[in-house]
Amino acid sequence: MTKTIFSYLTIFIFTFTLFFILQGYGSFKKLSFQDSYYAENNLDKSFFKQLNSNFLNSSEIMLSAKRFFYDEQFKLAIECFNFFINNYPDRVDSSVYAFLAESNYETNQIFTSEIISLIDKSLYLDPSDTRALSLNGLRFFKERKFKDALKNWSIALENSSNLKEKESLILAMNLALKELNK
Structure with a gap:
């Protein structure tokens, strides 16, 4: 059981390291920007729901x-x-x-x-x-x-x-x- 958890953890760390090497830190920044952009747009939509609900x-x-x-x-x-x-x-x-x-x-x-x-x-x-x-x-x-x-x-x-x-x-x-x- 611990061997399988260890092997999954090793694969995850290897995949993460490989992604970081190939894609670089810029991808993380880009993903972070996209998350904040979509969060802001969803905020606007939820704002108008609140506006119409008189919250x-x-x-x-x-x-x-x-x-x-x-x-x-x-x-x-x-x-x-x-x-x-x-x-x-x-x-x-x-x-x-x-x-x-x-x-x-x-x-x-x-x-x-x-x-x-x-x-x-x-x-x-x-x-x-x-x-x-x-x-x-x-x-x-x-x-x-x-x-x-x-x-x-x-x-x-x-x-x-x-x-x-x-x-x-x-x-x-x-x-x-x-x-x-x-």
């Missing part, structure tokens, strides 16, 4: 929506933001509408009437919401309404505390000024 509270939904947004999974972010708006209307603030508007814009790269309405709702709730102002400025810039774009971006610049956002706004404003002076 998550409003804070968890909002954090998940922002996670999807920053991971550039805009369709998932849109679902979360819409769920949040429909189920927790008393917790909706300007940032929710601004994030939803930007998620919709990033999905199609066009300004629809729905996106404009979301921007307007956001600015109604907070006229200094930098995300909504920046997006609104971009809309005006694309419509070649450079003065309106500059107005929105200057208000956003005034209210922003993020240095990278300020740099981006200054670059956009310089571009709008160049177009305005043509």
Whole structure:
């Protein structure tokens, strides 16, 4: 009995060593990446099962929506933001509408009437919401309404505390000024 266990163990160690020599450490790293990738995708699926079963509270939904947004999974972010708006209307603030508007814009790269309405709702709730102002400025810039774009971006610049956002706004404003002076 111990001889068979010993021989199976020897075969296993030999096979493992042979695999490691032929395939190398990179295969283990690749397998680890695949496991984490599939785990993340399954997490997203299980998240929406929980979302539909009302297992998550409003804070968890909002954090998940922002996670999807920053991971550039805009369709998932849109679902979360819409769920949040429909189920927790008393917790909706300007940032929710601004994030939803930007998620919709990033999905199609066009300004629809729905996106404009979301921007307007956001600015109604907070006229200094930098995300909504920046997006609104971009809309005006694309419509070649450079003065309106500059107005929105200057208000956003005034209210922003993020240095990278300020740099981006200054670059956009310089571009709008160049177009305005043509």
